[in-house]
Amino acid sequence: MxxxxxxxxxxxxxxxxxxxxxxxxxxxxxxxRWSAINTDPVASDMFKKLLGKYVITQDDLSKALNTLRKKGCSSAELEAWVNDMLQQKRHSNLVFCxxxxxxxxxxxxxxxxxxxxxxxxxxxxxxxxxxxxxxxxxxxxxxxxxxxxxxxxxxxxxxxxxxxxxxxxxxxxxxxxxxxxxxxxxxxxxx
Structure with missing residues (x-):
């Protein structure tokens, strides 16, 4: 220690x-961010698909949230996390690796x-x-x-x-x- x-x-x-x-x-x-996404391979694939799109629709977010909610994630917490990542992506290319x-x-x-x-x-x-x-x-x-x-x-x-x-x-x-x-x-x- x-x-x-x-x-x-x-x-x-x-x-x-x-x-x-x-x-x-x-x-x-x-x-x-990389290690948090990569702890769940399903979430990783889902986010790579979502973030690869230019525009994310409400339907895309709903599908992702439903899948992750079934795995025990809080939808409000996850939605805030995704929105935070999208905001940062607009400002910098140093957000993702x-x-x-x-x-x-x-x-x-x-x-x-x-x-x-x-x-x-x-x-x-x-x-x-x-x-x-x-x-x-x-x-x-x-x-x-x-x-x-x-x-x-x-x-x-x-x-x-x-x-x-x-x-x-x-x-x-x-x-x-x-x-x-x-x-x-x-x-x-x-x-």
């Missing part, structure tokens, strides 16, 4: 700068966190489970009532920053990007 007493200022030293942080968070969001990219990200994340399961579970909650930092902090606070909520929130922020920092270089290497172009906040600027 992560030792909370050892985090403090050291956590800030390993936090990525803005551009690196945005890049790795984008990759993690894509991974989270191919199966090959998803597998590369999944493998990279698994290798990077083989020795640190708590950080892996934190990433899964945040990006696969789509939990907010607040919700994760509330969960931590419930399991450690002796800590204040703000302490829990800061620890979750620090741990997510550490996880992103740990993952940044291996993810850059996996996607053949130049990881040396960016650096940590604690490092001096490169000339």
């Amino acid at each position: 992560i030792n909370p007493s050892e985090v403090g200022k050291a956590g800030e030293m390993v936090r990525l700068r803005t551009l690196e942080s945005v890049w790795i968070q984008g990759k993690l969001r894509m991974w989270g 191919t199966d090959d990219e998803g597998l590369v990200m999944d493998r990279t994340i698994a290798v990077a966190f083989t020795e640190n399961k708590p950080l892996l579970r934190l990433l899964e909650k945040r990006y696969q489970g789509k939990m907010s930092v607040r919700a994760i902090a509330e969960e931590l606070n419930a399991s450690h009532p002796e800590w204040s909520f703000i302490t829990c929130r800061r620890r979750i922020d620090t741990w997510l920053g550490m996880a992103e920092s740990i993952l940044y270089k291996p993810m850059c290497d996996a996607f053949h990007t130049n990881s040396e172009r960016f650096y940590l906040q604690s490092e001096p600027e490169k000339a």
Whole structure:
């Protein structure tokens, strides 16, 4: 487990700068969507067909919702999820990834966190489970009532920053990007 007493200022030293942080968070969001869709192969095929269309009709959504409702999904939750994905797709092509990219990200994340399961579970909650930092902090606070909520929130922020920092270089290497172009906040600027 992560030792909370050892985090403090050291956590800030390993936090990525803005551009690196945005890049790795984008990759993690894509991974989270990919892995959430791929947990149910029927849902995956259904969504690939739906999202492949230019216009999704009400009938298409109704069929998808009925199928997934039979599998135990809440229709309101699922409809909100689909609408969120469609809105994001209109704004960015970084919302979805191919199966090959998803597998590369999944493998990279698994290798990077083989020795640190708590950080892996934190990433899964945040990006696969789509939990907010607040919700994760509330969960931590419930399991450690002796800590204040703000302490829990800061620890979750620090741990997510550490996880992103740990993952940044291996993810850059996996996607053949130049990881040396960016650096940590604690490092001096490169000339």
